[in-house]
Amino acid sequence: MDIRWLGHAAFELKHDGVTVLIDPFITGNPAATVDVESLEADAILLTHGHQDHFGDTVEIAKRTGATVQAITEIAGEIGEEGVEVIDTNMGGTASYPWGSVRLTPAWHTSTTPKGTVTPPAGLVVELGGKVVYHTGDTALFSDLALPGRRKEVDVALVCIGGHYTMDREDAVVAAGLIGADVVIPQHYDTFPPIATDVQAFKSDVEAAGHARVEVLEVNGTYSA
Ligand code: NI
Ligand code: MN
Numbered sequence: 001m002d003i004r005w006l007g008h009a010a011f012e013l014k015h016d017g018v019t020v021l022i023d024p025f026i027t028g029n030p031a032a033t034v035d036v037e038s039l040e041a042d043a044i045l046l047t048h049g050h051q052d053h054f055g056d057t058v059e060i061a062k063r064t065g066a067t068v069q070a071i072t073e074i075a076g077e078i079g080e081e082g083v084e085v086i087d088t089n090m091g092g093t094a095s096y097p098w099g100s101v102r103l104t105p106a107w108h109t110s111t112t113p114k115g116t117v118t119p120p121a122g123l124v125v126e127l128g129g130k131v132v133y134h135t136g137d138t139a140l141f142s143d144l145a146l147p148g149r150r151k152e153v154d155v156a157l158v159c160i161g162g163h164y165t166m167d168r169e170d171a172v173v174a175a176g177l178i179g180a181d182v183v184i185p186q187h188y189d190t191f192p193p194i195a196t197d198v199q200a201f202k203s204d205v206e207a208a209g210h211a212r213v214e215v216l217e218v219n220g221t222y223s224a
């Protein structure tokens with residue numbers, strides 16, 4: 001599977017002709033350089049409703065015909081736009097021809113641009129025989145360990161920027177809880193309040209023996 005970081009919390013997962021986008025915030029994202037019109041998608045997955053995650057979801061879904069999976073009330077709002085949605089709630093798994101996606105808890109807040117309020121989520125994606133866990137925006141909490149108890153996490157996409165989420169030091173503890181082989185940091189350096197030292201995060205996680213950290217450039221790809 002190819003995991004491409006599009007900047008901030010946005011990722012593209014590709015395997016065997018299937019493309020999955022997570023939190024595709026491109027327009028207005030100071031870190032993003034990809035042309036939103038160039039993005040393809042079979043599915044778009046949302047962790048929560050904040051604009052820096054919701055982003056271009058509706059426009060990409062309308063153009064590509066992608067299914068959008070999000071927590072129930074957010075899916076309901078997006079469905080009103082004429083987009084095909086999957087309205088899982090916390091703990092729920094959606095099955096796809098290519099794999100599955102489960103919503104997990106996250107500690108944060110969530111309001112969509114239109115004002116729909118929900119709890120936020122993390123995402124456990126199974127694609128191409130690999131398990132990818134996107135933490136969403138979250139504080140450090142012990143239940144980050146739970147997805148890996150069910151099935152080992154291959155790659156964790158972990159927020160590290162602080163201010164709106166856990167910072168890089170709490171994210172080191174999170175990496176230990178998640179137990180993934182590889183951690184890819186996200187949700188940092190996009191805006192001044194979430195500037196952080198990503199190389200220090202990498203050193204700390206690797207010194208603790210928690211995981212290997214792959215620091216991606218924006219549009220950089222890690223092949224799992
Ligand atoms: Ni948020
Ligand atoms: Mn955010």
